[in-house]
Amino acid sequence: MQRMTYREAVRSALREALAADPSVFLMGEDVGRYGGAFAVSHGLLAEFGEERVRDTPLSESTFVGAGIGAALNGMRPIVEVMTVNFSLLAMDQVLNNAATLRYMSGGQFNIPLVVRMATGGGRQLAAQHSHSLEGWYAHIPGIRVLAPATVADARGMLLAALREPDPVFIFEHATLYPMEDEIDERAGACDIRCAAVRREGTDVTLVASGGSLPKAMTAAETLADEGVQAEVIDLRTLRPLDMETVVASVVKTHRAVIVDEAWRTGSLAGEVSAQIMERAFNALDWPVQRVCGAEVPTPYAKHMEDAALPRAETVVETVREMVR
Amino acid sequence: MSEPAVSAPSAQPPERDHALLLLEEMFRIRRFEEKAAETYQAGKIRGFLHLYIGEEAVAVGAMQALTGDDAIVATYRDHGHALARGMPPGALMAEMYGKANGCSRGRGGSMHFFDASRRFYGGYAIVSGGLPIAVGLALADKMRGLNRVTACFFGEGAVAEGEFHESLNLAELWQLPVLFLCENNLYAMGTALERSESETRIAVKAASYRVPSETVDGMDVLAVEAATRAAAGAVRGGSGPRLLEFETYRFRAHSMSDPDLYRAKEEIERWKERDPITLFEERLRGWGLLTDDEQAAIDERVGAFIDVAVAEAEAGPWEAVEDLERYVMSE
Numbered sequence: 001m002q003r004m005t006y007r008e009a010v011r012s013a014l015r016e017a018l019a020a021d022p023s024v025f026l027m028g029e030d031v032g033r034y035g036g037a038f039a040v041s042h043g044l045l046a047e048f049g050e051e052r053v054r055d056t057p058l059s060e061s062t063f064v065g066a067g068i069g070a071a072l073n074g075m076r077p078i079v080e081v082m083t084v085n086f087s088l089l090a091m092d093q094v095l096n097n098a099a100t101l102r103y104m105s106g107g108q109f110n111i112p113l114v115v116r117m118a119t120g121g122g123r124q125l126a127a128q129h130s131h132s133l134e135g136w137y138a139h140i141p142g143i144r145v146l147a148p149a150t151v152a153d154a155r156g157m158l159l160a161a162l163r164e165p166d167p168v169f170i171f172e173h174a175t176l177y178p179m180e181d182e183i184d185e186r187a188g189a190c191d192i193r194c195a196a197v198r199r200e201g202t203d204v205t206l207v208a209s210g211g212s213l214p215k216a217m218t219a220a221e222t223l224a225d226e227g228v229q230a231e232v233i234d235l236r237t238l239r240p241l242d243m244e245t246v247v248a249s250v251v252k253t254h255r256a257v258i259v260d261e262a263w264r265t266g267s268l269a270g271e272v273s274a275q276i277m278e279r280a281f282n283a284l285d286w287p288v289q290r291v292c293g294a295e296v297p298t299p300y301a302k303h304m305e306d307a308a309l310p311r312a313e314t315v316v317e318t319v320r321e322m323v324r
Numbered sequence: 325m326s327e328p329a330v331s332a333p334s335a336q337p338p339e340r341d342h343a344l345l346l347l348e349e350m351f352r353i354r355r356f357e358e359k360a361a362e363t364y365q366a367g368k369i370r371g372f373l374h375l376y377i378g379e380e381a382v383a384v385g386a387m388q389a390l391t392g393d394d395a396i397v398a399t400y401r402d403h404g405h406a407l408a409r410g411m412p413p414g415a416l417m418a419e420m421y422g423k424a425n426g427c428s429r430g431r432g433g434s435m436h437f438f439d440a441s442r443r444f445y446g447g448y449a450i451v452s453g454g455l456p457i458a459v460g461l462a463l464a465d466k467m468r469g470l471n472r473v474t475a476c477f478f479g480e481g482a483v484a485e486g487e488f489h490e491s492l493n494l495a496e497l498w499q500l501p502v503l504f505l506c507e508n509n510l511y512a513m514g515t516a517l518e519r520s521e522s523e524t525r526i527a528v529k530a531a532s533y534r535v536p537s538e539t540v541d542g543m544d545v546l547a548v549e550a551a552t553r554a555a556a557g558a559v560r561g562g563s564g565p566r567l568l569e570f571e572t573y574r575f576r577a578h579s580m581s582d583p584d585l586y587r588a589k590e591e592i593e594r595w596k597e598r599d600p601i602t603l604f605e606e607r608l609r610g611w612g613l614l615t616d617d618e619q620a621a622i623d624e625r626v627g628a629f630i631d632v633a634v635a636e637a638e639a640g641p642w643e644a645v646e647d648l649e650r651y652v653m654s655e
Contacts, residue, residue, distance in 0.1 A: 025467065051467065057497070062456040062490035069460020072445060073395070074468055077460075096450050097457060105438035105446060106429030107651035141652050165654040 002185045006154045007177040010040045010116075012185060013158040014078065018048050021076060024162065027054035027063055028080030037082045038118055038177050064090035064115065068098050068167075071113040076162065081117040084133045084171065098167040099142030113167045114158070119147075120173040120211045120261055121309055127297035130305075132261040134171040134210065135268035138238040144168040145239040146192060149213035151181035153236060156190030163189055171238075173211030192237050195245040201231035204255040204319050207246055207272055209235040212259040212310060219259075219315035228323050238268060246272065247280045254285040255322050259310050264292035286322045291315050337611040338546060344618065346388070346545050347608065350380040350601050351626045353404045356413060357576075359630050360403065360420060360434075364580055368637075369420040371433050372449075376404035378575035381600035382507050383408040385548025386475065386568075389556040395443045395461045395474040397454040399507075400435035401574075402447030405477055411439050413629055414636025423640030430643045431651065451512070452478060452485035455504075459491050462500040462565075473559050475503045480569075481512025483529060484520055492533040495565040503559050504535070504567040505552070507542065509574045514586040530567040542570030543600045575599075 004012065017024045026041060032055040035042035045053040056063040060081060067079035081087045087094070094115075102110050121130030138145045144164060148157045154172065161168035198213065199220050208216035213234050220230035231249050235241065250256045256276055260269035273288040294308040337343070357375045364373050376383070383404035390396070398405040406416055411427060419426025420434050428438050435449040445461065448454035458476035465472045482488050483506070495502045506526055510517055517524050530537035536558070540551040548570060555566040573595040577584040608614035 023468075057490070057493060059486075059490035059494060061487050062459060062494055065453070065456020065487070065491075066460035066463055066494065069445075069457040069462075069474075070464040070467075071460070072457070073461045073464035075464040092450055092453060093456060096453055097448070101438075101446065102654070103651045104428055104432040104436045105440070105651075106427075106431055108428075108438050108440040109445070110654050144653075 001182045003180060003182050004151060005177065006151050006179045007038060007040050009151045009154040009183060010158060010172065013155045014041060014044060017162050018052060023074065023076040024078065025052040025054065025075065026078045026080065027056050029056055029058055029082050031055060031080050060086050060089035061093055065093040065097060067113050068093060068111055071111045072109055077113055079115045081115060083129065084117050084119040085129055085131050087117055095140055099140045103142060110165045111167050112165050114161045114170065116170045116172060118174040119171040120175060121298045121305065122175045124300055124302055124305055126300040130298035132293065134238055135262045137169050138268050146170045146237055147210035149210050149234050151179060152183040153190065155183065156187060157192055160189035160192040171210060175211050195236055195242040196234045197231060198234045199232040201229035201253065203229045203253055203323055204257060205249040205253045206230050206232045206257050206259060206315065207235065208259040209238060212261055215310055215312045216259050216315060218312035222316045223319055228319060230319065243275050243279065246276065250276055250280045251283045254283055257289045257291060257315060257318050259291045259315055261293050261310055263295050264290055265295060267292055289318050289322065291318055337613060340613050343608055343613050346384055347604055348622050348626065349384045349408055350545065351622060352629055353380045353407050354601060355626050355630050356407060357403060359634065373434050373580045374401040374578065375576040376401055379507060379509060379572045380404055381545035381548050382542045382570045382572055385545040386505055386552040388549045389552035390473060390475055393472050395445055395472065397445050397458040397474065397476040398447045399454065399477055399479060400447050400449040402437050406437045406444060409442050409444050411442060411444060413633035417633040417637035418640040421637040423637060424643040425636065425640035452482035452487040454478065455487050455491035458502050459495050459500060462502045463498065466500055471560060473501050473503050473556050475505055477505045477507060480506055480508040480517055480526060483526055492530060492535050496533050496535050499564040501559045502565040503556055504565060506567065506569045507572055508569050509572050513578045526569045535565050535567050537567035537569065539569045539571065542572030543598045543603060545600055545604055
């Protein structure tokens, strides 16, 4: 076992993939000389050279599209879009090309492309740098959407994504990069088909993913001190959703709270909530609750941003109401 | 108002068999499009239908310079490119009928023809959306050490999109083997180039990215072929991307639902005087390369070609609705 950060775990997977497969290459803004905006790819340029660690111009649409084209033609590109905020400039390539070409061609082409990007708020970067849009991506048929929330998953899910024949989008919550844990660096690809039960409990199910998982875990600890046993589920894969794991938990606990940093309206939290009601309505002792981001452009000031994002305390207060 | 550009016709007569092949291929596209329009009116083809009539010399001429190993990226006006690439007409007509024997199994329609076996990477229906794909295809070829060209067709409307500029920049920066083929038919749907661009000279735009370019008479199939051979040769030689601008004109409206209110009738008629097929026929006759008998034989073969396309489309099965979700993800 090695102790490493989430950032190092992603780098470890990148290094392993680049070393193992000559068709793998990394491209994106500042991935090379700068070492990655979040220092994820630090050192990889020196190790693998400019052919395989490619700095791109600030042309999100074209370098994501070029990733699609390269994937169509025998390569295994990993495209880093610095953050989800900038990925909006590439949305046409994502939605109209990456997600459709296989279907529109009647299965003649597939696109083994991995796109990674940082997501989320909580760093006082204001409205244009704090979006949580992985739920938008999860709306799109034709792609897989992953949100690794642990150090082990940061490595294992990237390695798993590189085995998929179809486009995979990986959302790395920016607040998770410094997080440390002990992981087995020899462990290869992990399962990306299933959600994970991160904490077992009997009284309420907390459903979270990515940057919301630590908040749900903190809430569960507080609740345990109050005698309420919360089960915490990490969705891990946002598309396709593993609702079996969620439903099995809700059938056991009879209550569910979904924690999602995205805006509540039209959110993935809404989708999970709807599916719980479709599939486990009779098991519910309380309406499904959601703790989501406030419906405002994320503000800069710390106290305002804190109030705009889901907090462990809000989750605890919500559960207290449900188990009174 | 835009006037047809008239270039000096090639002085040297082409080799006879090759010339007749070019003529027949242009005829095939013309008749195929006329049949598609007729079938559309009959309600057998629905959705959007963008006809290539008037622009045949571009696809046919350019495709001569490409080998089977090269890649093609096309637009939503893709029938001409697909036929010139050698895709079976039945698979194309069946696709427009929405049949399972269509080249995209009825999932794409007129705007989205695909053929992996011919490296035909599709018709792209978001203007400029295919350019980044072409850059990526070429990047993969370069990284894999394959000496292949990616030919990317797009209309002049695409030059208003950011992806045009990003793609030219990246292709030149990384010296990628992309052949950018701009079909300048003067109108982005109904908006004339001079009404949407501060700089209407596409070659000047290419030059600002250091991409060598040339403007070519797109109504002269021999000029198109010669220019494309030279440009493709340069790209194949590893000297980075090239751009060709073909001055052409669509004789029909933008699509079947376009009332064509934005072009003067006189302008359309003047361009029709430069019909690429008629022009080429006249020149072939002048060179003594086309006789009445040969013309009749071509007409007959092209008629049979279209009949086969329609018959295969009519006879084709419908995809099972149970397969609605098939091909969304790999199985």
